[in-house]
Amino acid sequence: MRAIAVKDVSQVAEARRTAVLVAKAVGFGEEDAGRVAIVATELATNLIKHGGGGELLVGSYSDRTGNGVECLALDKGPGIGDFEAASRDGYSTAGSQGSGLGAIARNSHQVDVFAPMGSGTAILVRFREGRPVPGLVSSMPRVGAINLPKTGEDVCGDAWSRVTHARGYKLVVADGLGHGTYAADASQAALRVFQDEKASAPGQILQKMHLALRPTRGAAISVADVDIERHQVTFAGIGNVAGVIVNQDGSVRQMVSHNGTVGHVAKRVQEFIYQFAGEPLIILCSDGLATNWNLRAYPGLAFRHPTLIAGVLYRDFTRGRDDVTVVVTRGEAA
Template sequence: MTILASRTLVLPLEEASQVGHARRTAHRLAEQQGFDAEDAGRVALLATELCSNVLKHAQRGELHLRAVPGASGGGIELLAVDRAQGFDTGTCMTDGFSTGGTQGIGLGAIARLAQVFDVHTDERGSVILARLYRRKGEHTDLRIGVSHHALHDDPACGDTWQVAIDGNCLSALVIDGLGHGPEAEAAAQAGAQAFGAAPFIDPTLLLERMHQAMNGTRGGAVAIAQHNADSQRLVFLGIGNIGTNLVDGVKARGLASHPGIVGSQYRKAQAFDYAQVNGNLLIMYSDGLQSRWKLEDYPGLVHRHPAVIATVLHRDFCRGRDDVTVLVVDLEPIDG
């Protein structure tokens, strides 16, 4: 069984000196994931090129960094994010093309450096994804994306998330501890620890264990989604204000949660069963994200990598006054 969880590190890009800081930060994160000198150098080069592309094309933006899991060890996810006018992807994929009038290597060269590459661009801005894994050994990229941020980059985050994978079974969790800061984080981590101990048991029993673990903390909102790709079914149980949607094509249906606070009190915990969900997107988000988004407002976005979808939603709908988590899972068989 594999359990995934990691925080998004956001590096601002407003002037050229910040490119070097981003490169060093990405290199250090790669070393922490066990990358050798050559592979860590590839991560640093990608960070440099992505950051330079943002500054040339959009003048300002961000680089999002996160550790991601792989079959033979951890990988690195880099996301270049901007709010400029967008660009013609076909033209920019050509080596030597530069929007800034300088000698550019082109997104095509960036794509060749990365093992996983994807782009979404429109009039609202652009998100460019690159994931790299260690070249020694095989890796399987999981179609899971998350944008997970603490308010004002606080070291403590009251949101947390986990995804557990066992064959073609997946169990996803999002917790929003009440408020933010260390006490909210303690509540969320208590619940996550209980979830991680047995993520595939009956969700009502799992929620009760989390409720007991979070007793004595501030408590929080909890959502659990368990997907079995073989039976094409999803079971969902939510308490509190974690938003959850199943997206089929671009049509989204909200999944119902019950009122209450896990760790404090809730009157009812009923799981709902959804059939024929393979091929859907599962999108779970804390209330740090506005709920008024619609994927149909972003032509083509539903077909992009879940990491790109999560980042676009965070970029455009983050409230900016609370911790925020956006988890996107492509509900397809995992082990092939």
């Protein structure tokens, strides 16, 4: 995923170019890439007109809904309130022609918005190959993530992965020590172990990672096994990585991670089991995200697209001095 600061009109072109590069990298042809360019331009322009500037995140995705490109526009402006009204051509609060949000909706396959009055705007847009079909509602993905390198770095030292099994899924977030290439080497080594040992329990996976990461600079890692049938999460973590269960009533359960660095110092690997009811959100994040957030401060956000949830948390709580990863999942058995 790439982040483009959009503070003035000179940065709109950069946002458009970046979006087109991502589209072509995933195999989009000229027509599909052109739609991505239109929407990226509108999103970036709206960040300036209505949000007082903000940030456009662009990346690829691959999940049960398919493969494609996603753009996430984030600002801390006044919000929108009535998005449906704002999407109608001719509606404007900035003296423009009022066709921007309508163009976004017409040229994309999925749009999700969180923009309460006075609390900023977050707009997620997704594209697949082929023309969008008006009125066709895309199914809701079960996982979404923000994964960004520290400003000035070309690679992200964090990594994450999710695999399904018969009763649910396993999830991992690895935060390589520091940032840059060597941090990425450590986190990618952790993901290789995760794929090889995905049938094992979280504690066993961490033990295997501890051995495999010895030649690297090490990492902070959390592993969660979400069992939908048994309504429980088995969690094991080493280092400054956060795991949170957000229940449907808004209550939050923090999961415990022990001190240490996987690959170097891990005095104790311990699994903890947490029960849940209903269909909670499971959120894992690296220490690039501050820990003082609470979804109860964002009424309705917990029911939005997982990537949109991750984006709002990133917007409001990124530390801004490290790689950052936020992974949001909803429960579903394979």
